[in-house]
Amino acid sequence: MSFKTNSLVKLNSGYTIPRIGLGVYKAEASEASDSVFDALEAGYRHVDSAKFYKNERDSVEGILRFLEKPGNPVKREDIFYTTKIWNEDHGYEKATAAIEAAFEQLSGNSKEDQKSRNLGYIDLVLIHSPLSNTEKRLNTWKALQEAVKAGKIRSIGVSNYGIPHVEELLNWDGLQIKPAVDQIELHPWLQRPELVGYLRKKNIVPVAYSPLTRGKRLDDAQLAEYAKRYNKSPAQILIKWSLQAGFVTLPKSTNAQRIRDNIDVDDFELSVEDFDKLGDKYENGITGWDPTVHPVDADA
Template identity: 45%
Template structure:
């Protein structure tokens, strides 16, 4: 059975995606969940030397300082490096939903990353509050975009219901450019992905490597041998060919290199179909706020 017969379309892979506000974002970023500040600074600096230009942090991760310090160190050390060549994301924690709380928390995030001058992308980390708080959070984020201190805003872990709530809000001035959700070959979220693409919202996949749990899958291993790549590279290439931005996480130099080395091969449609399991719902991250009903 082909991908097309499953109602799934592949896309041409490029190193950048164009957001609806015409900002370019690297199609591969580095995630830093559960990475302490000291390690984050080291890994981000190493990743920049490898070629990464996209980093995904969050208030909840408590490592914004490490990530921004790593970027600043690279900018200081490398001749001709430019701030605009690096894409830095953070996220508003659930406990900071609401107009005043969002402003206060984001001011703190901006102060932590003061050496970067601005934040490229701020996401609402999840919808887990209520309608009034979610929309007043967005009101605050729009003001930061208007000030120029934040370049783009989006959401994370939003389901279709949460996105409709935002898109239909009469106070909407700045549309969400990204929805970051957990996605892998065993967790396609097809209805959500289709809704995002129909509304010109890019989909960013976190935990694209299934936190290592599917690296030993027989099909993944067989395709790794066929394409002379490692299992992680197969999973990342799968995401890229299905139009997703990906943010794999690692703190190891060898994995930094291999995870970034996925632009020089293409998985065939038949092999993509073998990898793709549209009837599964393989949540691995331990939470699924996409289904939040509050």
């Protein structure tokens, strides 16, 4: 397995996803465009946004600005763009409208001909969480499948899904396209071995959000020891751990230098012993929310 940041992971949809991406959660619309542009300049080829983040259009603008650079050899197909359907848009009609709304963001901030200045398609759309009920989740998936067939979306997946939610989808009679990924919080103190093992068995790629623990574990003594040993920052150690765990990983920053530092991890590897000892495989170190435990048969 390649632990390099620029390596590609094959999805069950037939497409590939870059192993490291820029997360833009909580990036203000005013800074998202510059953060995305800086990340692409630094070598990222993967941007992860969402309707809930309120920065889809500005994230796309950063991609378009980068692609429009004179002499830039990078093409649209080299960049992977993800967005997500929020909980309030679950259900067939609402999800269909949400997909159309996400598609309308693909011209960025352009006031020009939106057909000529446009990403053209979305690489990956996720159901942001399972926080509704069976009927709404499955009808949302129906809308996503139709969007794939219409050529608007290349791959579809889920986020914050636990095993019961994935099983609900895989066992559904209307399933025509399997989820390509499950994007979940993952880091050394939240390793979710059962869920990750299940996803790999089903050929669904685990994508790690909050790999830097939202900064809550950056002062961990063991992490500090590793940072000194490898002459890297605590954040770089955590990103390398996520890569060596085999995850697609999404560090978030709006600071240009940190964005560059977060992808500068190809010149070292954690030893097998150090990798295994970092964190706690069975600690449930949630730093934000955990919709994976949402009851499948919930009414809302």
